[in-house]
Amino acid sequence: MPTMEDALKNALENALKQAYDLDADVIHIEQPKDKQNGDFSTNLAMTLAKTLRNNPFVIAETNKEKLELPSGVDRVEVARPGFINFFVSEDYLSDIIPEILEKGEQFGASDIGKGTHVNIEFVSVNPTGSMHVGHARGAAAGDSMARVMKKAGFDVTKEFYVNDGGNQIHNLALSINVRYHELFGRTLEMPGDAYHGPEITELAETIKAEHGDRYLYEDGYTYFREYGVKYLLDGIKNDLAAFDVEFDVFFSEKSLYDNGEVANTLKFLKENGHTYEKDDALFLNTTDYGDEKDRVIVKRDGTYTYLLPDIAYHKNKLSRGFDKLIDILGGDHHGYIPRLKAAIQMVGGKADTLEVDILQIVKVLREGKEVKMSKRSGKAISLRDLVDDVGKDAVRYFFSRHSLNTHMDLDLDLAIKKTNENPVFYAQYAHARINSLFEKAAEQGYEPDASIQTYQALTNEQAKDIMKLLMNYPSLIEEAATKRIPHKITNYVHTLASALHSFYSAVPILKGEATHIREHLNLLEATRIVLKDALFLIGVNAPRSM
RNA sequence: GUUCCGGUAGCUCAGCAGGAUAGAGCAACAGCCUCCUAAGCUGUAGGUCAGGGGUUCGAAUCCCCUCCGGAACGCCA
Numbered sequence: 076m077p078t079m080e081d082a083l084k085n086a087l088e089n090a091l092k093q094a095y096d097l098d099a100d101v102i103h104i105e106q107p108k109d110k111q112n113g114d115f116s117t118n119l120a121m122t123l124a125k126t127l128r129n130n131p132f133v134i135a136e137t138n139k140e141k142l143e144l145p146s147g148v149d150r151v152e153v154a155r156p157g158f159i160n161f162f163v164s165e166d167y168l169s170d171i172i173p174e175i176l177e178k179g180e181q182f183g184a185s186d187i188g189k190g191t192h193v194n195i196e197f198v199s200v201n202p203t204g205s206m207h208v209g210h211a212r213g214a215a216a217g218d219s220m221a222r223v224m225k226k227a228g229f230d231v232t233k234e235f236y237v238n239d240g241g242n243q244i245h246n247l248a249l250s251i252n253v254r255y256h257e258l259f260g261r262t263l264e265m266p267g268d269a270y271h272g273p274e275i276t277e278l279a280e281t282i283k284a285e286h287g288d289r290y291l292y293e294d295g296y297t298y299f300r301e302y303g304v305k306y307l308l309d310g311i312k313n314d315l316a317a318f319d320v321e322f323d324v325f326f327s328e329k330s331l332y333d334n335g336e337v338a339n340t341l342k343f344l345k346e347n348g349h350t351y352e353k354d355d356a357l358f359l360n361t362t363d364y365g366d367e368k369d370r371v372i373v374k375r376d377g378t379y380t381y382l383l384p385d386i387a388y389h390k391n392k393l394s395r396g397f398d399k400l401i402d403i404l405g406g407d408h409h410g411y412i413p414r415l416k417a418a419i420q421m422v423g424g425k426a427d428t429l430e431v432d433i434l435q436i437v438k439v440l441r442e443g444k445e446v447k448m449s450k451r452s453g454k455a456i457s458l459r460d461l462v463d464d465v466g467k468d469a470v471r472y473f474f475s476r477h478s479l480n481t482h483m484d485l486d487l488d489l490a491i492k493k494t495n496e497n498p499v500f501y502a503q504y505a506h507a508r509i510n511s512l513f514e515k516a517a518e519q520g521y522e523p524d525a526s527i528q529t530y531q532a533l534t535n536e537q538a539k540d541i542m543k544l545l546m547n548y549p550s551l552i553e554e555a556a557t558k559r560i561p562h563k564i565t566n567y568v569h570t571l572a573s574a575l576h577s578f579y580s581a582v583p584i585l586k587g588e589a590t591h592i593r594e595h596l597n598l599l600e601a602t603r604i605v606l607k608d609a610l611f612l613i614g615v616n617a618p619r620s621m
Numbered sequence: 622g623u624u625c626c627g628g629u630a631g632c633u634c635a636g637c638a639g640g641a642u643a644g645a646g647c648a649a650c651a652g653c654c655u656c657c658u659a660a661g662c663u664g665u666a667g668g669u670c671a672g673g674g675g676u677u678c679g680a681a682u683c684c685c686c687u688c689c690g691g692a693a694c695g696c697c698a
Contacts, residue, residue, distance in 0.1 A: 103640095105640080107640095107641075108636095108641085108642095108643095108644085109641070109642080111641090112641065116640090116641090118639095118640060118641095118679095121640080121678065121679080124678065125678085131678070154641075155641070156640085156641075156678070156679075157678085158640080158641070201698075238698075241697090241698065242697075242698075243697090243698065268697090354696085355696095356696055357696095358696095367623085367624080367694085368694095370696095371695090371696045372696095373696085374696040375696060376696080378696090380695090380696065380697080380698090381697070381698045382698095385698095405692095406625080406626065406691080406692055406693085407692055407693065408692095408693080408698095409624080409625050409626075409692070409693060410624070410625075410692090410693045410694055411693090412625090413624095433625075433626075435626060435627075435691080435692080436691075436692070438691085476633090476634070476635085476646095477633090477634065477635085478634090478635080480625095480626055480627075481626090481627075481634070481635095482626070482627050482628095482690080482691060482692090483633080483634080484632095484633070484634095485633095486632095486633080489632095489633085489647090496646090496647070496660080497660090498645090498646055498647090500660050501646085501660070501661085503660085504658085504660050504661075505661095507658080507660090508657090508658065508661085511657075511658060512657055512658095514657095515657050516657085558638095562635085563635095566635065566636095566645085569635095569645070569646080570645085573645085576661055576662065577661095577662070577663090579657080579661075579662085580653090580659095580661065580662040580663080581662080581663095583656075583657070584657065585657050586656085586657080620658085621658080621660070
């Protein structure tokens with residue numbers, strides 16, 4: 076079914092041809108914020124004013140006269156500077172209801188992604204501690220992005236890169252060792268880059284419970300490494316599950332060393348002339364691809380920098396057949412983008428194969444003061460605690476509201492205390508309200524009826540507002556998916572919930588004639604379907620009652 | 622010094638592939654439950670869109686400069 080935008084563009088093109096014998100290159104159709112200005116609008120006349128050397132108002136009028144209105148458009152008006160405004164008919168609006176009832180949760184799905192294989196890597200926190208609230212934003216954003224892109228026809232793989240191979244795991248093992256010894260009253264000095272989180276002590280306690288004092292007498296290093304990573308990664312997985320974030324792949328950095336991919340990548344880079352030696356170190360020629368300076372991949376002491384296994388990892392992703400790689404990184408890693416983009420091209424990707432979405436760091440406030448999130452210090456506030464306090468839905472809704480590059484503040488006192496005023500309940504309540512009405516309707520012998528095809532009763536402003544919003548859902552999905560801006564969904568949820576509440580207050584739904592009740596119930600069912608689906612996209616439950 | 626983000630109502634933020642009177646939530650104020658869940662609705666008030674130039678018929682939105690805040694500029698990850 077062609078969209079109204081396309082139909083209008085067509086009609087305008089024809090009108091232009093007749094009136095001025097002109098082929099318009101781009102016709103921009105928009106939806107005015109103010110309903111006074113129609114349901115759809117074009118600024119065509121203004122953009123043509125210069126080439127036609129005429130008053131935009133006159134051009135608009137001329138166009139209007141030649142216009143053959145597509146079905147569904149009631150009337151056309153020309154407004155002040157030269158806007159051409161289109162008003163849509165009630166029949167056209169209500170056609171959306173049977174469509175939604177028929178498609179159900181498939182409504183809004185599209186094939187705009189054309190099955191493109193997309194890998195979204197996000198969270199990827201080091202298994203050296205628990206997830207803290209700073210990580211939650213990335214988890215919410217990546218997961219929602221994946222859900223929206225799936226809905227838009229992309230073939231999405233969600234991936235978590237487990238940094239289990241580097242130096243931080245060495246520090247983790249040392250930290251565990253210190254805590255373990257402390258459990259037996261022995262004080263060792265914490266190394267400089269140690270991890271001080273309480274979870275490290277818990278970890279040591281489980282080792283003690285299982286192995287007693289064994290590692291006082293034999294070297295526990297290797298065991299601490301393996302056990303520590305597993306223990307902490309399991310914890311992270313649990314935290315993610317509680318946050319309704321699931322990954323398709325947990326990819327181990329260590330595996331890249333074990334199966335030789337890191338070494339092979341190094342060889343590959345050397346053989347293709349992307350490296351050179353200098354100061355006893357091996358440099359990667361990233362400036363060839365626009366980086367500001369070349370980067371070391373093999374240090375003077377012979378060990379690798381973080382970059383090399385990372386290149387191997389991205390090479391591996393490419394080898395798995397992904398057309399598009401998306402990395403969601405924290406704002407503190409933005410400087411890393413040019414070298415990654417350079418590297419991806421060295422190993423066979425194109426410049427735009429990799430896209431890095433930067434997520435600004437969350438500033439967490441407690442008692443009016445900033446709380447620095449750091450696993451090393453151990454002072455971070457865990458995601459689990461926050462989810463336990465305010466609930467998964469509230470936290471996800473909160474993080475999903477803002478665009479990725481907003482420097483957002485999270486006031487913990489506010490977030491926890493104001494549970495009942497959290498906007499997530501506003502949206503969920505709309506869904507619960509609809510269900511509640513259905514129960515009442517059932518008592519009167521009514522229920523949504525998908526066989527109804529024509530509508531006469533949905534004439535009030537509030538009902539029309541809802542239908543217009545419902546009609547916009549498919550294009551919303553497309554925009555959110557292609558621009559990768561999941562927060563747009565959250566915005567929509569709020570707007571739709573608001574329209575529902577207004578409708579509910581203005582119209583005594585179960586009081587009218589039978590046909591009115593039936594039509595209204597169908598409108599509500601369509602709303603419920605879309606509301607639930609949109610909430611799902613941002614990882615928020617749609618409760619039947621509250 | 623360079624690079625990347627941000628600066629919009631008292632607070633938290635939308636709006637930024639230019640469009641019509643700049644929006645929402647919270648906070649404030651005034652109304653609305655003998656009636657389908659008041660976690661709701663309706664209305665009022667609140668803005669020099671950091672500042673200054675420029676492009677344009679039209680700029681919160683695009684370009685340049687300045688100021689303020691955050692982040693990054695490692696043979697750490």
